[in-house]
Amino acid sequence: MKVGVVGAGISGLTLVRSLAEQDVDVVAFEAREEPGGVVQSRHVDGHVVELGPQRLRLTPGLESMIEELGLRDRLQTGDDEQPIYVYHDGELKVAPLSVREALTTDLLGPAGKLRMLLEPLFGPPRPNETVDEFLVRKFGKQASRRYLGPLYSGLYGTDPRNMLVEYSLGRVLEKAGIDRSVLLWVVRKLLSGRETPPICTFEGGLGELTQGLYDAYADAIELGTPVETIRKRDDGFELVTADTVEYVDEVVLTTPAETCAELLAPVDSGLEATLRRFNYNPIGMVFLESDFDGTGIGTLVPPGSDVQISGLTWNASFLDRDGLFTCYIDPLSYPPLSDASDEELGRVGAAEFERITGTAAAPIHVHRWEPGMPAYDRSWTAMDDLELPAGVHLCTNFVDRPGIPGRIRTATRLARELADE
Ligand SMILES: Cc1cc2nc3c(=O)[nH]c(=O)nc-3n(C[C@H](O)[C@H](O)[C@H](O)COP(=O)(O)OP(=O)(O)OC[C@H]3O[C@@H](n4cnc5c(N)ncnc54)[C@H](O)[C@@H]3O)c2cc1C
Structure with missing residues (x-):
């Protein structure tokens, strides 16, 4: 049996690892030139900046992956005893x-x-x-x-x-x-007395985990190779890329709903229509440098206030990332998000940071996710109509757990099921 995986974010990479470990023939295609999907760590002005997730819970599944990849020395645990604040009535209050x-x-x-x-x-x-x-x-x-x-x-x-x-x-x-x-x-x-697993990251950011997974299984992963369409055959599927057609028995998609819809259109037009119903919200991320020395994990800004951001992560405090703060902007907090320039988002982030913490901040980088996170809004009633043809699997954050430990668990379970077939 051969399994084809579309996407090499944490879900695709975990699938490749688990299938390979069980001696199942697997090939994964990734559209971008680097692995990791939304897990993307960058170095900006001397700071480790996370364009996507900021930290993980060190669950047992994740811990064994870290050991296997030899990343134990790079692991950095955060201080999750620190409070999360809510900005309420013009003040920071402990949640x-x-x-x-x-x-x-x-x-x-x-x-x-x-x-x-x-x-x-x-x-x-x-x-x-x-x-x-x-x-x-x-x-x-x-x-x-x-x-x-x-x-x-x-x-x-x-x-x-x-x-x-x-x-x-x-x-x-x-x-x-x-x-x-x-x-x-x-x-x-x-x-x-059961303890919640600690918060963690890596010295160079979470990208070290996805890069480590890629390095270990690079033979089975084609970077810079978007799958353009998927076609059904009598005995399996064709994954069509610009240069090749790969024949596989089972196909697993790990991409956002809209990409799943586009790729599966030739296989099942009803499924395509259902997949197109799932909404996503764009997210703007502004990375700020500031001398603010408060202790905490971050700030929530409940919707309905006049503050134009939805929250802050205080990377400087709980992850020991010197002077770094991450600011989130969504369409609820800032309706013109999609049309605003990066400079504008940077200004909004820095001004709202100063209003909330009382300390000045300077934007060092802006990133947008479009599509960002699954919205989990009323469009999720589409789940009731989601029926997959035999041999097609979704291992995605919009049908299952979105957190990275959850993605690892789901992908590992699916790999086990496929190996058992
Ligand atoms: C801003 C943000 C913050 C988050 N914060 C946290 C957090 O703090 N902690 C946490 O646990 N989780 C967090 N999450 C959630 C978590 O990061 C994601 O749910 C998870 O990383 C998704 O991984 P994935 O592999 O399922 O999907 P993705 O990472 O989206 O991977 C899909 C991959 O498919 C590729 N692809 C797309 N089209 C094609 C194609 N045609 N052919 C081939 N490849 C294709 C993409 O390039 C991508 O690499 C956050 C998410 C976001 C967006």
Whole structure:
């Protein structure tokens, strides 16, 4: 059996590794000249800048990959004891993510804190409930609107009122094994003494991981070779590139929904139409240099304020990246995002950083993701109509977990299933 993989981001690279380890013949095609997909680390003005993800959780799956690739010496753990702040009423307030923070934060008033404790009394998600409705019903308005909603939806740049819980947060809770009460799950976890894996990166950024994977399996990966279309044959598929036609028995796509739609159009036009329904939000990233010496992981800016950014990562503080801060701009916080110049985004990022922290900052780089993150908005009802022909697999962040440890888990599982066939 031969497996063809489209894309060499973390999903494609993990598939190649796992299939090769199980002696399955595999070939991957990557459109860009470098591996890693949205994982892209750069050196700018002496700083390690992450154009995509800023850090990972060091899960057991990731740890064994790091050992195997000989990257242990390059690993750098972050300090995740530091607080996450919310910019509320013109001030930075601690988001209550631990018992101590819940008791001490002034983000919520006494009534808001008490209301949160009633969460176990309220049942699981209801059909057609939005993330905002679900969180308000469970935790009350204060906690939901001031930090819980933005903490979840901020990753995707979508308003929690436009996310159906069944297709977004509900799936996250289900995968974590949370059926009824989030608070009781947290208490059980605290009592069990199980620790959350630490935050980590590498000295030269997360790109060291994807480059390490590529280097180990380069024989099976064609860089700078976009797949132009996929055709069905009686006994498998043809992956068509500019110079070759590769015959494979099974094909795995790891690309964003729109690319999957384009490539699979000749295989199944109904599937193409379904894939085109999934929305993505653009993301603007502004990398800032500043002397701000606050201690924290970052700042959330809930939608609805007049602040024109959606959040900040304080790389300088929790990842020990000297003077570096990452600012996120999405269309909810800054509607002209797609038409704005890089200079404009840089100005917006620096000005809002100064408003939030009280310290000046200078933009050193701007990057845009278009498509950026899957929106997980109402368009995700398309999941109900997603039917894949035999031999076609999606191993993508829009149908499954978007975080990198989740991508590694899903790709490893799919490789095992394919090897078992
Ligand atoms: C800004 C941002 C911040 C994030 N932050 C975090 C974080 O802090 N922690 C975390 O765990 N996760 C984070 N994520 C999520 C995580 O990074 C992604 O979900 C994950 O990296 C996606 O990997 P992938 O391999 O599935 O897809 P991708 O990385 O999108 O890879 C798909 C690959 O397919 C290639 N391709 C496209 N078209 C073709 C074609 N026709 N032929 C061949 N190849 C093609 C692309 O070039 C790309 O390399 C973040 C994501 C973004 C965008």
